[in-house]
Amino acid sequence: MCKQIYSVLLLLFIHLISFSAYSSDKISTEGSPQLSIKFPKIIIADIATKISIVTDDINHNSIKDDSVWIEVNKQPILAKLDEGKIIFHHIFQGKEKIQISFQSKSFTSTIHPIPLWLSIIPPLIAILMALLFKEVFSALFVGLFSGTILIYSYQEASIFSAFFKAIFAISDTYILQSLADTGHISIILFSMLIGAMVNLITKNGGMQGIVNKLSKFANSPRSGQFVTWFLGVLIFFDDYANTLIVGNTMRPVTDKLKISREKLAYIVDSTAAPVASIAMITTWIGIELSYIQSATVQINIDESPYSVFLHSLPTRFYPFFTLFFILMLVLLKKDFGPMLKAEKKCRQALNTENLSENEIVASELKEVEIDKGTPTRWYNAGIPVLIVIFGTFAGLVYTGWDANVWNDENLAFGKKLSHIIGASDSYLALLWSSLSAVLAALALTLSQRILGLSKAVEALVSGFKTMLTAILILVLAWALADITKDMHTADFISNSLIASNVSPYLLPSFTFILSALIAFSTGSSWGTMAILYPLILPASWALCHATGMSDLDSMNIFYITVSAILAGSVLGDHCSPISDTTILSSLASSCNHIEHVRTQLPYALTVGGVSVFAGLIPAAYGVSSWIIIPVGFIFLFLIVKYIGKTAE
Structure with a gap:
């Protein structure tokens, strides 16, 4: 596993030195105002990019609707004039040539956007390293560095310049940014x-x-x-x-x-x-x-x-099932998986003086x-x-x-x-x-x-x-979340999974899994909700009507989808080693953070599975929550009773 991770990092490094960076410039003419072309700091492929053309003419008289000609790959681009500033949006699919002409002068540049699939690299590396090496500081730092080196390698002509800027950006950009909130x-x-x-x-x-x-x-x-x-x-x-x-x-x-x-x-x-x-x-x-x-x-x-919100409450199965699942573990005095080993070790360590854990x-x-x-x-x-x-x-x-x-x-x-x-x-x-x-x-x-x-x-x-110690982990986790936001990691996950047609009846379950994946990758349940609510809710309404469903049935799917986004974000947040609430739980309990994640993961996935198969899918087909919730409780009771074992 270690060799595989290092191989991925090496291939990534080789990939980074194989392209040229994009740049910004000015168009100037004798006796006329200058135009500054402003690109955003980060350009991601398949994500709409806003580019501004600004004049230093205070009166804004030199720019007219037809005075600036913009082409991308020889295709004209529609731009908007706003008080001497021309703004246009473009989705770069890959390496593209942009040309801007103004008063017989022209500006040409080749834009090489960061491929959207690379946005998954920073959280993925952080999560893999945290789970593999059981050390969260280095995992978060390496995840941060992998993100900044990706960003600056697409901005700097030299990989060495990109390397040093990436190192400095961890502290002077992303950590400061997280602390400025x-x-x-x-x-x-x-x-x-x-x-x-x-x-x-x-x-x-x-x-x-x-x-x-x-x-x-x-x-x-x-x-x-x-x-x-x-x-x-x-x-x-x-x-x-x-x-x-x-x-x-x-x-x-x-x-x-x-x-x-x-x-x-x-x-x-x-x-x-x-x-x-x-x-x-x-x-x-x-x-x-x-x-x-x-x-x-x-x-x-x-x-x-x-x-x-009130109509969606009865279908928030994961929170309800989680609370019941814990209660069953407690009342039946049973555990399974890594948690069972931890409980047995605790019972023995506190009674045996020779164990190093003591x-x-x-x-x-x-x-x-x-x-x-x-x-x-x-x-x-x-x-x-x-x-x-x-x-x-x-x-x-x-x-x-x-x-x-x-x-x-x-x-x-x-x-x-x-x-x-x-x-x-x-x-x-x-x-x-x-x-x-x-x-x-x-x-x-x-x-x-x-x-x-x-x-x-x-x-x-x-x-x-x-x-x-916990505050340091929190700051690094927040900085990594900012990296994933800048690189549109959530968009990559969403686009990858939404690309295929989904049945309206399976949409809530699909949304629940998607929400969990995004929250797991970003470590933020609230951030996940901010991304998916405006994205999935309108899509669910449109999908239901496109398949001929009535307004009543469409609203039922809509309510369940509202619940699925929130419940899935909570599940992903529980499973993620870079989640701030997971870190705070480790802190408040004085528990090794990675051990907390490792022991909690099987329980969270168990409840998540029951939530999908015994909760969201039947609910989407019209089964009442008054039936689903008791049935889900029965499933969880049976799982604990027959799979769990006592640590006594």
């Missing part, structure tokens, strides 16, 4: 604040107090996993908050009960997004409604986006050790955690408040709350709640004189430090 900065700050809070409530004995309280209910591996699952379902309004709070809170409990970190990470990861994707009051609502609305406008459907476990358990004599009062941790939970909810309501919606007598209370939270700023809500929780934890610690000010601040700073 306010949403990303908010996630980093929230993660650091949560890490600081968790470390402080650990050092002040509050976490141990929670452990002591939960131990009354979580006194066995099964009950411990059930409490973790229940908390994951309870914190339904945001997947980031869910992951970090549940993972950090339950880690000492599950360690004590000999539950593997891999199992904890799986439960945390597989309750966060599924719950957030089906609850009607979550931070996902706003983005979903905006995507649905953009699609309904294209096809002239009068139904409101919220109504479409040293790793012991070093990790030092994170939750407290000084002797420290009081273990549960409320010293419970109050800050509750502040995060209810503070986030209050922040969502505050930032999304709309008096007109609240006073609308035609809307039910649930719909009012959903609209308000859907329009909220989740990042601000998370920042406010996490900072408030840190301040509350500090006040509780100092007021009870559990720790002095210097030790309390030291605990907070130490909590910040524990997040640095």
